[in-house]
Each structure stands twice: as C-alpha cells, then as structure tokens.
Amino acid sequence: MESDKTFLYGTRAAMEAIQAGREIDKLLVLKNLKNPLVRELISLARDHGVPIQRVPVQKLNSYTRKNHQGVVCLLSAISYGSLDHIISQAFAAGRIPLIAILDRVTDVRNFGAIARSADASGVDALVVQLTGHAQITGDAIKASAGALNHLPVCRVSNLKTCIKELQHSGLQVVACSEKANFLMYSVDLRVPTAVLMGSEQDGIAPELLAGCDFHMKIPMRGKISSLNVSVATALVLYECVRQRLEL
Numbered sequence: 001m002e003s004d005k006t007f008l009y010g011t012r013a014a015m016e017a018i019q020a021g022r023e024i025d026k027l028l029v030l031k032n033l034k035n036p037l038v039r040e041l042i043s044l045a046r047d048h049g050v051p052i053q054r055v056p057v058q059k060l061n062s063y064t065r066k067n068h069q070g071v072v073c074l075l076s077a078i079s080y081g082s083l084d085h086i087i088s089q090a091f092a093a094g095r096i097p098l099i100a101i102l103d104r105v106t107d108v109r110n111f112g113a114i115a116r117s118a119d120a121s122g123v124d125a126l127v128v129q130l131t132g133h134a135q136i137t138g139d140a141i142k143a144s145a146g147a148l149n150h151l152p153v154c155r156v157s158n159l160k161t162c163i164k165e166l167q168h169s170g171l172q173v174v175a176c177s178e179k180a181n182f183l184m185y186s187v188d189l190r191v192p193t194a195v196l197m198g199s200e201q202d203g204i205a206p207e208l209l210a211g212c213d214f215h216m217k218i219p220m221r222g223k224i225s226s227l228n229v230s231v232a233t234a235l236v237l238y239e240c241v242r243q244r245l246e247l
Helices: 011-019 036-047 057-061 083-092 108-120 138-143 159-168 229-245
Strands: 007-009 024-030 052-055 071-075 098-102 125-129 153-156 172-176 193-197 214-217
Touching: 007 011, 011 024, 011 036, 011 071, 024 036, 024 057, 036 052, 052 057, 083 125, 083 153, 083 159, 098 108, 098 159, 098 229, 108 125, 108 138, 108 229, 125 159, 153 159, 159 172, 159 193, 172 229, 193 229
Parallel strands: 024 052, 098 125, 098 193, 125 153, 172 193, 172 214
Antiparallel strands: 007 071, 024 071
16 A cells, blocks of 8 residues: 555545645545535545546555545645746757656656656656656655755646657657667757657557657667666666757
C-alpha cells in the first residue's frame, strides 16, 4: 500500500483538499457511485481541473482497507507550472525554449530518470496530459535525484491541442521513435523545440505523431530495435545541447 502521505480517502476529505488548493494527481472514484455528495465532488474536481478516474473497488482497496467511501484522492509531491508562462519567460530571458512532452510515460522510475536528464540538459519544462502519466510521488522525486523539486512539470488537458499551441507560440514539435526515417542528427534542434517521447508500451499515439513538424529516430546498431524511454529521452535532449553549443 501507498504511504498515507501520498493520498487521502473519503468524499469530504477529497473535497476539502480540492478547495484548499492541494496539488492533486487524480481523483479515483468507484465505478457507478452516484450519490449526491459524490456528484458534488466530481463537479468540484472538474471545476478545478482535477483528473477523475472511475475504478473498481479492488483499485481503491489497494490504497486502503479503511472506509474510503468509494473515493481516493492521490496527492502530488510537486506543484504544477503554467506552460504558457514558462515559454514566455524563456523568450523574455533570451533563451531558446526546450520542452519535453511525455505521452503516457507511466513508470515512476522512468519519469524520475527523464526529469533528471531534463534538468541536467536545461529543459524548461516537462509536459504531461492530465491523465495517463506516472503519479509524481516521493519515489519519483527520489528517482529524479531531486530534479523534480526544481524542474517545472505542466499538465494539459489534451496533448494534441498542446502541440498546436506550442507551434503557434513559435516552437517546432519533434517526435522521436524507432519508426522514423530520419536520424536525429539531421533535424535542426537549435531553434525553439518541444521533443515528444512516447509510452513504454506502444510509443507515441498516432494522432500526436500526425501533428508534429518532424519525426526522427536514434540510430541503432545492435539486435534490439528500441531503447528504454528514459535513456532515449536523455540521448535526444543531449543532441539538442550538442547542437546548441555550436551556436
């Protein structure tokens, strides 16, 4: 079971956490639970942009066997940032923005390792969708060697829309997967860039790939055709660093 510091349980406790402005990863609600108080909780969560997931009772019981009333609220160990503000700050400071977008990276250790590489390579922010990413707990912060205490993480409601907004803000969006035809060395990463990396299971979603400006791959010389996502992300980000050092 998770530590009591990473979640709250019970309808009222969840409502109080949302109203108090606590940083919440997601709200887990028992499937088909529809009493008036739960409906009020769900409405409150939606108003505050809190992700909601309907789950079976076994999922809730994996967090606590106490009287959770069909509700478990997963707390975040960090504060989330505003992507628009971060990009504006980077341009205002005369920096070339570098953003890392993670499509459904769910392993806490991978997420932490990516954050560590992102901070070391000067990434301005990590971007994730409201749902479908690793919960950012103390374990994620530990895996990041503390980088998640400094590196902004931004949550967006829809990655497809986010990609379009980044492009309108002057960033190219570059997807990296083993299915691309072009090596990462052939893409100009010296301009404002957002790098899109895919999930551990099935890579980047096709609808996200379709919206990217470029699709590139890391050269592979062995018998294995792909890399762990945290390793691949580090290689891509440091190719950005290498190219930008030449400016």
